[in-house]
Amino acid sequence: xxxxxxxxxxxxxxxxxxxxxxxxxxxxESTNGFLVDNLIxxxxxxxxxxxxxxSDGTVVAVKVLNLQQQGASKSFNDECKALxxxxxxxLLKIITACSSIDNHGKDxxxxxxxxxxxxxxxxxxHPRDEEQSPSKRLNFMQRLNIAIDVASALDNLHNxxxxxxxxxxxxxxxxLLDEDMxxxxxxxxxxxxxxxxxxxxxxxxxxxxQLKGSIGYIPPEYGMGGQVxxxxxxxxxxxxxxEMFTGKTxxxxxxxxGLSIYKFAAMALPNHVMDVVDPxxxxxxxxxxxxxxxxxxxxLRMYIK
Numbered sequence: 001x002x003x004x005x006x007x008x009x010x011x012x013x014x015x016x017x018x019x020x021x022x023x024x025x026x027x028x029e030s031t032n033g034f035l036v037d038n039l040i041x042x043x044x045x046x047x048x049x050x051x052x053x054x055s056d057g058t059v060v061a062v063k064v065l066n067l068q069q070q071g072a073s074k075s076f077n078d079e080c081k082a083l084x085x086x087x088x089x090x091l092l093k094i095i096t097a098c099s100s101i102d103n104h105g106k107d108x109x110x111x112x113x114x115x116x117x118x119x120x121x122x123x124x125x126h127p128r129d130e131e132q133s134p135s136k137r138l139n140f141m142q143r144l145n146i147a148i149d150v151a152s153a154l155d156n157l158h159n160x161x162x163x164x165x166x167x168x169x170x171x172x173x174x175x176l177l178d179e180d181m182x183x184x185x186x187x188x189x190x191x192x193x194x195x196x197x198x199x200x201x202x203x204x205x206x207x208x209x210q211l212k213g214s215i216g217y218i219p220p221e222y223g224m225g226g227q228v229x230x231x232x233x234x235x236x237x238x239x240x241x242x243e244m245f246t247g248k249t250x251x252x253x254x255x256x257x258g259l260s261i262y263k264f265a266a267m268a269l270p271n272h273v274m275d276v277v278d279p280x281x282x283x284x285x286x287x288x289x290x291x292x293x294x295x296x297x298x299x300l301r302m303y304i305k
Contacts, residue, residue: 023098023100026054027051028103030052034064038051043187046066048061049062049064050115061116064109064110076109079111090185092187098111118176120175122171139284143244145181145183147244149182150170154234154237164194166229166230168218168233194228218235246261247277
């Protein structure tokens with residue numbers, strides 16, 4: 001049973017208990033034939049569909065790999081390997097996996113996860129639909145709790161697995177929120193076991209080519225062929241924190257001619273932090289009252305530092 005409390009650390013269910021025999025036809029039925037109306041996301045290696053398991057009504061997210069994309073099969077294998085190795089309340093829970101043949105006789109690979117009804121952190125920080133903007137707004141405490149959740153997930157990957165795991169692609173679209181707004185880090189398609197990475201001299205070049213889709217979040221040394229590391233994830237986490245509290249993506253058009261989201265925030269220290277905070281967050285802080293506003297402003301300064 002999965003504990004819902006933020007204080008819980010692990011699930012009692014072992015990932016060795018996966019039922020790796022789910023069929024292609026079952027997934028087709030659960031997603032209404034991978035209907036576009038059920039598409040809830042897409043990435044460099046595939047698409048994610050909302051589905052309902054017919055046998056028990058469980059709502060799931062089905063990640064279908066685009067095997068035409070170079071590296072997709074390796075991404076599937078790496079993600080399976082990483083997910084078998086981790087158990088933590090703030091890591092996305094996998095239910096099962098499927099490796100089969102589709103209706104056209106082509107290879108088919110997918111991963112089935114617990115559905116996260118509140119979507120990704122990215123969709124909350126940057127609502128695409130203007131009509132949803134007022135309702136899709138994270139207050140200060142929600143952002144702070146999500147930041148703690150993500151930090152807990154990274155701590156587990158880095159320090160509490162048998163072999164340290166580097167996520168390699170931490171960003172808001174890979175942080176998913178459940179019904180209680182608890183954050184779960186997902187998408188381990190680029191994850192690397194640290195021991196394996198240190199023994200693979202070709203990994204640097206591979207990482208450099210694979211991470212182009214996440215420019216802004218990866219540390220500069222990855223782009224220059226540097227080795228993957230725990231410190232790289234920490235850098236990505238720092239960028240994610242700045243995005244959460246400024247409301248700006250690291251690839252915002254304003255960041256040109258040497259200006260980055262980090263420099264943007266650093267220039268506001270120590271006395272002008274509130275000038276760079278997400279405007280919607282400032283409104284919420286002011287509405288909470290001056291005393292609370294002062295306390296939370298201090299917290300913001302600590303985070304941005």
